Amino acid sequence: MEKDQVFMGEGLNRAAAVQAGWNSCSFGMEMETDELNCVGSCFLNPKWHNSMDQSDPFESALSSMVCSPAASNAGSTNFPASGDNTMMTDLIGKLGNICNTGDISPQSLIKPPNNNNNCSSNTSCYTSPLDSPPKLNLSMMGGNQILKHPSLVPVSADPGFAERAARFSCFNGLNAQLGVTEAEFVQLTRVSTNQSIMVTGSQVHVPDSNKNTLQDGNSCSDKRNSRLSRCSSPENGDSKDESSISEQIPGVGSSIKAQNDANARKRKSMPRGKAKETPSPAAADAKIAEENDESTAKRSKQQNDSAKAENKENPKPPEPPKDYIHVRARRGQATDSHSLAERVRREKISERMKFLQDLVPGCNKVTGKALMLDEIINYVQSLQRQVEFLSMKLATVNPRMNANTEALLSKDMFRSRGSLPHSHYPMDSSALAFGLRYQPQQGLPMNNGISNDTQVQFSMNPANAALHKTQGLQLPPVDGISDANPQIGSFWDDDLQSIVQMGFGQNQPQSCQS
Amino acid sequence: MNNPHHLNPTSLKSRFTTRFLRALTKIRAQKPISSSSPTEIFRRYRRIKVAADKSMAYSVRSRRIWSRAMLWKLRSRSYRRQDPCSGRRFGKTNQAIMKKSSNENTTTRREDGVGFVEEADELRQLVPGGETMNLCNLLDETAHYIKCLTTQVQVMKKIADFYSF
Numbered sequence: 001m002e003k004d005q006v007f008m009g010e011g012l013n014r015a016a017a018v019q020a021g022w023n024s025c026s027f028g029m030e031m032e033t034d035e036l037n038c039v040g041s042c043f044l045n046p047k048w049h050n051s052m053d054q055s056d057p058f059e060s061a062l063s064s065m066v067c068s069p070a071a072s073n074a075g076s077t078n079f080p081a082s083g084d085n086t087m088m089t090d091l092i093g094k095l096g097n098i099c100n101t102g103d104i105s106p107q108s109l110i111k112p113p114n115n116n117n118n119c120s121s122n123t124s125c126y127t128s129p130l131d132s133p134p135k136l137n138l139s140m141m142g143g144n145q146i147l148k149h150p151s152l153v154p155v156s157a158d159p160g161f162a163e164r165a166a167r168f169s170c171f172n173g174l175n176a177q178l179g180v181t182e183a184e185f186v187q188l189t190r191v192s193t194n195q196s197i198m199v200t201g202s203q204v205h206v207p208d209s210n211k212n213t214l215q216d217g218n219s220c221s222d223k224r225n226s227r228l229s230r231c232s233s234p235e236n237g238d239s240k241d242e243s244s245i246s247e248q249i250p251g252v253g254s255s256i257k258a259q260n261d262a263n264a265r266k267r268k269s270m271p272r273g274k275a276k277e278t279p280s281p282a283a284a285d286a287k288i289a290e291e292n293d294e295s296t297a298k299r300s301k302q303q304n305d306s307a308k309a310e311n312k313e314n315p316k317p318p319e320p321p322k323d324y325i326h327v328r329a330r331r332g333q334a335t336d337s338h339s340l341a342e343r344v345r346r347e348k349i350s351e352r353m354k355f356l357q358d359l360v361p362g363c364n365k366v367t368g369k370a371l372m373l374d375e376i377i378n379y380v381q382s383l384q385r386q387v388e389f390l391s392m393k394l395a396t397v398n399p400r401m402n403a404n405t406e407a408l409l410s411k412d413m414f415r416s417r418g419s420l421p422h423s424h425y426p427m428d429s430s431a432l433a434f435g436l437r438y439q440p441q442q443g444l445p446m447n448n449g450i451s452n453d454t455q456v457q458f459s460m461n462p463a464n465a466a467l468h469k470t471q472g473l474q475l476p477p478v479d480g481i482s483d484a485n486p487q488i489g490s491f492w493d494d495d496l497q498s499i500v501q502m503g504f505g506q507n508q509p510q511s512c513q514s
Numbered sequence: 515m516n517n518p519h520h521l522n523p524t525s526l527k528s529r530f531t532t533r534f535l536r537a538l539t540k541i542r543a544q545k546p547i548s549s550s551s552p553t554e555i556f557r558r559y560r561r562i563k564v565a566a567d568k569s570m571a572y573s574v575r576s577r578r579i580w581s582r583a584m585l586w587k588l589r590s591r592s593y594r595r596q597d598p599c600s601g602r603r604f605g606k607t608n609q610a611i612m613k614k615s616s617n618e619n620t621t622t623r624r625e626d627g628v629g630f631v632e633e634a635d636e637l638r639q640l641v642p643g644g645e646t647m648n649l650c651n652l653l654d655e656t657a658h659y660i661k662c663l664t665t666q667v668q669v670m671k672k673i674a675d676f677y678s679f
Contacts, residue, residue: 345650352653359660373633376656380640383663390670391566394538395559397677 526662529573531669537565538673564588570666580655581662583643 329335333343353372357363360379366372522528541561568588574581637652638644641659644652 348650349653352650352657356653356657356660359657370633373637376660377633377636377640380637380656380660380663383660383667384640386667387566387663387670388563390667390674391563392555392559393674394562394670394677395555397674 526573527665527669530569530662530665533569533572534566534669535673537569538562541565566666566670570662574658574662578655578658579647579651580642580644580659583646587642 329340330343333339350369353369356376357366357372360372360376363372363375366375541558567584571581571584571588576582576585634649634652637656638647641647641652641656644655647655
C-alpha cells in the first residue's frame with residue numbers, strides 16, 4: 001500500500017507509481033481507488049454529493065470509501081495542468097480500466113442532468129452498467145474482482161489507452177484537451193464494451209472524436225436498445241448525431257456507450273465550465289480530430305455530417321425532440337440538473353415570447369420581457385374590450401333579417417373588406433373606438449373610460465350614434481383596417497384624431513364617467 | 515385584394531362564424547329589437563357576448579386550456595342559473611376535470627428567475643384558466659387566445675358592419 005501512500009501524498013506524482021504498476025490489474029485496482037479518490041476529490045466530489053441521493057447504494061458506498069481518503073487530497077490534488085500528461089495517461093488508463101468494468105463510479109455519480117425529463121431512463125441507463133463497476137470498485141479494495149472483468153483486458157492492451165486515460169484524468173478543470181479526454185475516456189469505455197480495438201487505435205490521435213460520439217450517444221442514450229432504436233429515427237441536425245451513433249452501435253452495449261457518452265459529455269461540460277481559459281483552438285482541433293476519428297472509427301457517412309454538425313452544435317444545447325430532452329450544459333455554465341432544467345425553461349419561455357412578439361403589434365420596439373408582457377396584457381385587454389364593444393354594437397343594431405341575410409352574412413364574412421364600400425365608414429367608426437381602445441404606449445384616458453365597465457357600455461349607445469354620425473365624414477379608405485390593430489394604431493395617429501375629437505367629443509363626458 | 519370567396523370550411527374563422535351567426539339569429543328571434551330600453555339592450559348585449567365567447571370556445575373545443583376553462587365557466591354559470599343546487603354538483607365534477615387537465619400542464623408557480631411575476635399574474639387573470647398554468651404554458655395559451663380573439667373581433671366586426679348599413 002505504499003503506493004497508495006504515494007498517491008495520497010502527491011498530486012499527480014502518483015501517476016508515476018501508477019505507471020509502474022500499470023500492467024498489473026491488482027495494482028491498478030489499488031491505483032484505481034486512489035485515482036478515484038484523487039479524481040473524485042478533485043472533480044467529482046461535489047457531483048458525488050449532489051448525486052448521492054440519486055445514485056444507487058453502491059455508488060454511495062464507493063463514494064464514501066473514496067471520499068474519505070480523498071478528503072485529505074481534495075484540497076491538495078489539483079492536477080498540474082501541464083507536464084504530467086504522461087502520468088495522466090497512466091491515470092486515465094487506470095480509469096479506463098475502471099470504466100471498462102461498466103462504469104466508473106464517478107460516472108455513475110455524475111448523474112445526467114436530464115433527470116428532470118426522464119430521470120428514470122437516464123439513471124437506469126447510467127446505473128445499470130454502473131451497478132457492476134461500483135461493485136467491482138468496491139471489490140477493488142480487495143483487489144481481485146477487477147481482474148475477473150473481461151473488459152479490462154482489451155483496454156489494458158491498448159497502447160494509446162494510457163495516454164487517453166491520462167488525459168482523461170485531467171478533466172478536472174484543466175485544458176479543454178484534458179477535458180476532451182473524457183470523451184476519449186468514454187470512447188475507451190465504449191471500445192472496451194464493444195471490444196473493438198480499431199476504435200481505440202484511431203482514438204489515440206483524436207480525443208475529441210469521443211466527444212462527438214459521446215454527444216451522439218448521449219443524445220441517444222438511455223434505455224438500452226429501445227432508446228437506441230428510437231434514436232435511430234431521424235430528427236433534426238441533432239438527431240443526425242443520434243442516428244449515426246445508433247447506427248454505429250446496433251445493439252452493442254450501446255446503452256453503456258451512451259451512458260458513458262452522457263457521462264463524458266457532462267464531465268466535459270463540467271471541466272469546461274471550470275476551465276477558465278479553455279484554449280479554443282485546441283478544442284477546435286480536438287473536435288476536428290474527433291470528426292476524423294469518428295469517420296474512421298465509425299465508418300458511416302453520416303458521421304462526418306453529424307460530427308460536423310455536432311461540432312457546430314457543441315456550444316449549443318441540442319434538444320432532440322424525444323420523449324425526454326437532452327440538455328447540454330453550456331460552456332461556463334452550471335451543470336447541475338436544476339440549472340439545466342432552468343435553462344431549458346428559460347429558453348422555452350423566451351422562444352414563446354418571441355412568438356408572441358410577432359403576434360402582438362407594436363411589440364417590436366419593446367425590449368425586455370416585462371415590457372413585452374405589459375404590451376401583451378394591453379393587447380389582450382384591448383381585444384377583449386373590442387369584443388365587448390362589438391357585441392354591444394350588435395345588440396343595438398337593428399337587424400334586417402331577410403331570407404338572404406344570413407347567407408349574405410356568411411358570404412360577406414370572407415369576402416375582402418375592400419369590396420364592401422359601405423363598410424368603410426362603419427369600420428372606420430368602429431375603428432375609432434378601437435383606436436381608442438388599443439393605444440400602444442399612448443396612455444389616453446379615454447381608453448379606460450370607455451371599455452371596462454359594462455354600465456359604461458350603455459353610454460356607448462349614444463356613442464354609437466355619434467359613431468354613425470362620423471360615417472358621413474370622408475375617411476380615407478383603409479383596406480383591412482379591421483384586420484390589423486396596428487393599422488388602427490397608426491391610423492389613429494394620422495387621421496382619426498381629429499375625427500375622434502369630433503365624434504366623441506360629446507360622448508366623452510359620458511364615457512369617461514366611469 | 516384577392517381574397518378568394520372560397521374559405522377553409524374547417525378553419526377557426528368559419529367554425530366560429532357559423533356558430534356565432536346561429537346564436538345571433540337565435541337571440542334576435544327571441545326578442546324583437548323594437549324596444550330600445552337600456553336594460554333590454556344590455557341584456558341582449560350580455561347574451562351576445564356570451565354567445566360570442568361560447569361559439570369561440572366551442573370552435574376550439576377542448577384543445578386548449580383556455581377554451582376548456584371558458585367552457586367550464588360558461589357551463590357552470592348556466593347550470594347555476596338554472597339550478598342553484600346543480601351548480602355545486604357541476605362545480606365539483608367539472609373542477610375535477612379542470613384540475614386534472616390543468617395538472618398536466620402546471621408546475622409550481624414560482625419565481626424562476628425570470629422576474630416578471632406580476633405581469634404574469636395579470637396575464638393569468640386575463641386569459642381564462644390562466645391561474646392554473648405555469649409561465650410556459652401561459653405564454654402558449656396567450657398566443658392562441660390572442661389569435662382566437664382577433665378572429666372573433668374580425669368576424670364580429672364584419673357582422674356589425676353588415677348589419678349597420
